[in-house]
Amino acid sequence: MNTNSAVLLLAHGTPNVLGEMAEYLSRVTGGRALPHDVVEELQHRYAQIGLGETPGAEPPPLTKWTLAQGRLLEGLLDGxxxxxxxxxxxxFIADVVAKMRADGITHIKAICLAPQNSRTSIGLYRQALLSATADMEVDFVPAWADHPLLVQAFAEKLWPVWALACAQSGRRVPILFTAHSVPCRTVMTGEASIEGARPGTLAQSTPDPYAVEARRTAALVAERLSVVGLTERDWHFAFQSQGMSGGPWLGPTVEDTLNALKDEGHVGVVMQPIGFLCDHVEILYDIDIAFREIAGELGLQLWRAESLNDSPVLAQALAQIASANTSATSANQDEAATPNAV
Known part of the structure; x- marks a missing residue:
């Protein structure tokens, strides 16, 4: 990279206090208002993982770990x-881009901290970034779901907890990989934009790659553990955290999968969310509280692999991606996206 280049890590974002929830959710949904009971339920979930009415001593987990990942990456990039x-x-993306411009940055290498490409994540990040960088050169990394070091980082977190679970239960424990669900309409009949066309010019509808890429990451992590005896019969895949706003969402669900594992005679399950790179509400509440409770009601013990968080192997993966040559994306290119639902 030249002296006017910088790396920009893009993440979803999370509120700092419970009172910001309604405004935060309106941004997630693209301005669509949500029922009051949905806002209250999400406030409850965030409160369960430590978010309060006033700022805490440190940022919320997603912000804390994302900033830490940025610091680790910067330490590997030689200036x-x-x-x-x-x-x-x-x-916000626009505010950070303005800061980069003031710092003299003219070239951005943008990496989404969501390895699997989806219109409800990557497409929206790209859209927001390009709208703020009309006078800058942008290299946008669309996906890195099968990066070898990403796979290694997940495998290193999974192996010790799987070994522990099998030892404690005295039998082989199935592994359940998960990724965040998305509305079915964005996967089955999503609209793709014409590269280079003005925003809003749509090409023929094409399937979203997200479901395939999520399963691909899981399969590669499982393959990495074949050297310690993991087989195809030992792992399953499900989509978690389906939204509360109606309409069909991508499955199978974790709840249905846990029931199926119980019916097969299993006594426990190891979960690893391979669609997330750090702790946040979908892990700390959805898995550690809600799914653990469901598993307990079914008579299943639930173990979870630690999140990548400040994994040095993850930092190395990001460093390799940041240093790789990619073609620049002009600021007048855009990609159609469907606003996230909750």
């Missing part, structure tokens, strides 16, 4: 600065 921006909360 190239690393910035962090969020799509749905502070620090």
């Amino acid at each position: 190239t600065p690393v910035y962090v921006a969020m799509r749905n909360w502070h620090p």
Whole structure:
């Protein structure tokens, strides 16, 4: 990279206090208002993982770990600065881009901290970034779901907890990989844009790659553990955290899968969310509280692999991606996206 280049890590964003929930959710949904009971339920979930009415001693987990990942990456890049921006909360993408411009940055290597490509994530990050960088050169990394070091990082977290679960239960324990669900309409009949056309010019509808890429990451992690005896019969895949706003969402669900594992005679399950790179509400509440409770009611013990968080192997993966040559994306290119639902 030249002296006017920088890396920009893009993440989803999360509120800092419970009172910001309604505004935060309106950004997630693209301005669509949500029922009051949905806002209250999500406030409850965030409160369960430590979010309060006033700012805590440290940022919420997603912000904390994303900033830490940025610092680790910067330490590997030999002087190239690393910035962090969020799509749905502070620090917003547009604000961080303005700071980069003021710092003299003219070229951005943008990496989404969501390895699997989806219109409800990557497409929206790209759209927000390009709208803020009309006068800058942008290299946008669309996906890195099968990066060898990403796979290694997940495998290193999974192996010890799987070994522990099998030892404690005295039998082989199935592994359940998960990724965040998305509305079915964005996967089956999503609209793809024409590269280079003005925003809103649509090409023929094409399937979204997200479901395939999520399963691909899981399969590669499982393959990495074949050397310690993991077989295809030992792992399953499900989509978690389906939204509360109606309409069909991508499955199978974790709940249905846990029931199926119980019916097969299993006594426990090891979960690893391979669609997330750090702790946040979909892990700390959905898995550690809600799914653990469901598993307990079924008579299943639930173990979870630690999140990547400040994994040095993840940092190395990001460093390789940041240093790789990619073609620049002009600021007048855009990609159609469907606003996230909750």
